[in-house]
Amino acid sequence: MEGETVWGTTAIVGVGETDYIRGADDHVCDLILSASMDAIDDAGLAPSDIDGIIPPPGFMTTEEIAANLGIDDISYHVSVLMGGASPTAALQTAAMAVSCGLAENVLVTLGWNGYSALRPKADARPSKRSMNLGPMGETVRNLYAPYGLMSAAQHYSLYLRHYVDTFGIPEEAAATIALTCREHAHNNARALMRDRPLTRADYDASPYIAEPLRKFDCCLETDCAAAVIVTSVERARDLRQHPVVYLGGAEGHPQPADEIASRSDLLELGIHRAAPRAFGRAGVTAHDMDVLEIYDCFTYVVLLQLEALGFAEPGGAADFVAGGTIGMDGDFPLNTHGGLLSQGHCWGLNHVVEATRQLRHDAGPAQVPDAELALVTGYGDLGDGSIAILGRDR
Amino acid sequence: MIGSYVPRPEWLMLDWHHACLEADMVTIQRCASCATWRHPPRRFCAACRSRESAFVPVSGAGTVRSYAVSHRSMDPGWHEATPYATLVVALDEQVSLLAATTSTPNDLALGMPVQCSIERRSDDFVLVWAEPSDETPDIRPAASGR
Ligand SMILES: [Zn+2]
Numbered sequence: 001m002e003g004e005t006v007w008g009t010t011a012i013v014g015v016g017e018t019d020y021i022r023g024a025d026d027h028v029c030d031l032i033l034s035a036s037m038d039a040i041d042d043a044g045l046a047p048s049d050i051d052g053i054i055p056p057p058g059f060m061t062t063e064e065i066a067a068n069l070g071i072d073d074i075s076y077h078v079s080v081l082m083g084g085a086s087p088t089a090a091l092q093t094a095a096m097a098v099s100c101g102l103a104e105n106v107l108v109t110l111g112w113n114g115y116s117a118l119r120p121k122a123d124a125r126p127s128k129r130s131m132n133l134g135p136m137g138e139t140v141r142n143l144y145a146p147y148g149l150m151s152a153a154q155h156y157s158l159y160l161r162h163y164v165d166t167f168g169i170p171e172e173a174a175a176t177i178a179l180t181c182r183e184h185a186h187n188n189a190r191a192l193m194r195d196r197p198l199t200r201a202d203y204d205a206s207p208y209i210a211e212p213l214r215k216f217d218c219c220l221e222t223d224c225a226a227a228v229i230v231t232s233v234e235r236a237r238d239l240r241q242h243p244v245v246y247l248g249g250a251e252g253h254p255q256p257a258d259e260i261a262s263r264s265d266l267l268e269l270g271i272h273r274a275a276p277r278a279f280g281r282a283g284v285t286a287h288d289m290d291v292l293e294i295y296d297c298f299t300y301v302v303l304l305q306l307e308a309l310g311f312a313e314p315g316g317a318a319d320f321v322a323g324g325t326i327g328m329d330g331d332f333p334l335n336t337h338g339g340l341l342s343q344g345h346c347w348g349l350n351h352v353v354e355a356t357r358q359l360r361h362d363a364g365p366a367q368v369p370d371a372e373l374a375l376v377t378g379y380g381d382l383g384d385g386s387i388a389i390l391g392r393d394r
Numbered sequence: 395m396i397g398s399y400v401p402r403p404e405w406l407m408l409d410w411h412h413a414c415l416e417a418d419m420v421t422i423q424r425c426a427s428c429a430t431w432r433h434p435p436r437r438f439c440a441a442c443r444s445r446e447s448a449f450v451p452v453s454g455a456g457t458v459r460s461y462a463v464s465h466r467s468m469d470p471g472w473h474e475a476t477p478y479a480t481l482v483v484a485l486d487e488q489v490s491l492l493a494a495t496t497s498t499p500n501d502l503a504l505g506m507p508v509q510c511s512i513e514r515r516s517d518d519f520v521l522v523w524a525e526p527s528d529e530t531p532d533i534r535p536a537a538s539g540r
Contacts, residue, residue, distance in 0.1 A: 149492075
């Protein structure tokens with residue numbers, strides 16, 4: 001099969017993450033370096049073993065990371081600019097680099113001052129370090145912002161409203177995503193919302209931001225960083241941690257990817273195109289998964305992704321998530337760390353970290369018993385999508 | 395004027411705004427080779443790869459494909475107007491574009507016929523508005539129902 005040297009031949013061997021907080025005392029570069037060093041330590045490697053870097057889309061460069069950590073020979077680096085889909089898409093690039101021999105040990109990292117700098121906050125010390133907006137910048141500046149649409153919630157509501165009205169999606173379904181992520185955050189000492197309960201009454205009372213999105217349909221703004229190390233399965237087996245194999249993955253882009261209103265189908269997102277590719281490459285199906293870590297910038301975006309992945313027909317995700325299916329005791333526990341909605345927002349690299357812990361059987365109170373296969377998705381910019389399918393090594 | 399932010403477009407995007415100002419109505423880019431309409435302005439025709447095009451005045455008649463209802467905005471000028479709707483309008487020329495509206499969100503529905511017009515916001519920028527039209531809804535192909 002085409003690409004057979006890429007899929008199943010690399011593994012995640014180290015993970016690191018900072019706390020998820022509002023108003024970090026550390027500069028965004030300190031956060032990124034802390035998480036990166038934690039991931040390198042976790043793998044039992046030294047910085048000099050790292051020879052590939054995929055840095056965040058903005059905030060800090062490969063060159064700065066290498067200079068700080070004392071990585072003196074970078075043989076491969078590349079940036080992935082897909083907004084929140086970037087880190088999960090970066091795994092396929094890391095796997096490609098390792099399996100092709102461009103690098104042996106690749107550091108994928110993302111950190112940001114998502115609370116302290118995204119919008120000015122009275123209690124935060126800002127930094128001029130910012131994200132690389134990629135293709136979104138021009139579109140928002142010219143076509144959306146003049147109409148009063150400046151936030152992601154507003155941009156995505158252009159098609160989420162279409163989704164809700166076309167299929168009659170009940171608010172109950174979105175509330176289920178929000179409440180499930182919050183419950184799961186209570187199992188996670190690192191989650192920002194670890195001891196803050198959320199009831200259905202709280203959800204119903206929360207104001208609309210951009211319909212259909214209420215406040216509790218929207219993810220958290222946090223300062224944080226995460227990092228993972230990718231190497232070959234062969235090397236992984238000699239390292240400290242139980243290897244978590246990258247079985248397959250994919251990215252996909254809606255058409256056109258740089259503008260929403262002109263799409264012939266408002267509800268065909270990047271993940272609709274990525275899903276068949278990812279499952280084909282990994283040789284598994286959606287229903288084989290033991291754990292789902294789904295990019296949850298907004299609750300309704302989770303519902304759309306579940307449909308794209310094949311868990312339900314278009315419009316059917318509301319029924320799929322009802323009745324505890326995505327809870328810890330359900331068939332498909334979802335966002336076992338609390339997700340972007342209740343752990344914190346690290347562009348989904350926190351989803352990759354959590355999936356890795358699950359498959360190491362090292363997820364503490366959040367552990368899904370005997371987890372063997374995990375699915376991670378990323379979603380970003382104006383609907384780009386990425387998927388990683390991970391498996392516990394034999 | 396609702397909203398405070400008026401961008402300063404350049405090159406091709408600026409040409410579109412100037413064409414609308416000159417025609418005093420909505421114009422849409424059309425391929426000079428295969429006559430395919432396209433928006434937002436692009437440098438190539440995706441259908442035939444021609445680089446030749448013109449901004450052609452259109453009737454402005456269309457239907458609501460979707461709409462956002464904002465309850466807050468980072469633009470203080472728009473924030474004052476909350477809750478406000480922003481429409482995705484499918485023009486009769488089979489292209490879609492964003493439009494502001496004075497309609498209250500509760501009066502809107504997918505498929506509703508609307509009429510677009512332009513508001514001059516600067517020498518280099520027009521804002522497109524769309525309001526419900528009196529015309530009886532005709533039977534149009536469903537807007538990308540999925
Ligand atoms: Zn053409």
